[in-house]
């Protein structure tokens with residue numbers, strides 16, 4: 482029986498039972514925030530059954546690799562990580578399990594390909610982890626079926642595990658109903674299911690009660706949320722919680738960017754002025770082949786409305802270079818879009834053909850689906866990233882001399898330094914003692930240096 486817990490039940494103790502043996506779990510996470518959040522839930526679930534986190538894989542009784550399947554490189558990274566963990570299994574009988582999107586896509590194949598993997602499970606089976614660990618003593622298996630949307634219960638976060646932290650992820654929905662032709666996510670994460678709004682708000686309330694100040698609502702396509710209200714209403718309900726100071730969310734599809742959501746950015750100051758709005762390409766022809774459902778003009782119209790609603794908002798994006806049939810002109814259009822939008826930052830990738838996707842089925846089938854040679858795609862990516870580095874550096878340089886509000890997240894990289902983020906999500910380092918700027922405090926910092934990807938400054942007060 483899966484251990485699914487509804488909100489409203491008393492929290493389960495995370496501590497081991499008295500006298501019970503303590504087993505240690507090491508989690509290696511690849512990929513997005515959804516995976517990071519799933520990994521936290523897995524550790525919490527095991528924590529209710531006598532498990533403790535291991536700092537190193539060599540100390541673990543169970544190694545869990547939580548995978549990403551978005552690009553092929555992720556697959557190679559998984560195989561090389563598993564190769565490293567193999568010796569621990571041989572030496573101390575460590576159980577090795579593979580979770581996440583690649584597990585879902587590969588199923589039993591992964592057990593055949595990697596004989597020292599003990600079990601494999603997809604995202605819908607996360608809550609059964611303690612039972613699966615027990616089962617692994619008897620057999621090797623793959624659990625990758627889907628749960629009915631009506632039956633699915635979101636694993637509850639354990640607020641106690643977040644005590645002492647300034648920020649936390651809260652799952653708002655899972656899956657994706659879109660059909661972007663490059664993307665494997667609908668295949669690995671299944672149909673969209675929204676978590677009931679009451680559960681989301683209650684989890685945020687519980688997190689704020691243990692000191693969390695900033696919540697990030699997450700989902701593959703979070704702005705298409707439909708958990709009893711729309712996404713804009715959900716944001717307002719979370720914002721009404723007195724203990725929550727900052728709200729973020731990720732990630733959003735441009736065609737679900739509603740007027741109501743834009744109005745929330747204008748009116749609700751707790752919703753931080755940062756929006757990740759992946760565009761993928763600056764060419765309408767490429768966007769149509771990607772099945773993105775918007776043109777560049779439509780994207781920019783929404784982009785402009787967001788900027789008008791919240792002047793100074795930092796808008797970030799994703800680009801793919803070398804999508805099938807992308808011509809030099811198509812790529813130049815992506816560069817022009819980058820210049821026009823002056824994105825605060827962007828994440829860009831070379832197109833990676835993925836199984837079970839529309840684009841891979843059509844690759845090479847017609848001139849407009851011609852494969853872009855890898856060296857051409859890589860050269861385009863480098864130009865895109867070089868331009869973005871200049872734009873990001875100039876966005877950061879514009880903050881020099883200003884005073885920014887920083888939510889302190891914890892120690893910086895060096896002794897005597899602290900680290901936190903501005904409302905626009907820029908990373909800031911500043912010299913201070915832990916008691917001057919504890920995690921969760923809102924500090925005022927004067928920016929004295931702007932680097933390529935972060936700011937540093939002097940503490941002015943709180």
Ligand code: SAM
Nearest residue numbers: 663664701732734759799800830831832833835
């Ligand atoms: N749901 C988000 C959206 O609609 O924009 C994106 C989620 S996806 C996991 C994150 C990013 O990975 C995408 O925005 C895209 O740029 C990139 N990506 C996805 N599939 C890819 C592929 N096959 N090759 C290269 N990049 C890919």
Ligand code: SF4
Nearest residue numbers: 657659661664666701
């Ligand atoms: Fe993938 Fe498109 Fe869904 Fe984003 S919206 S997860 S890119 S299919």
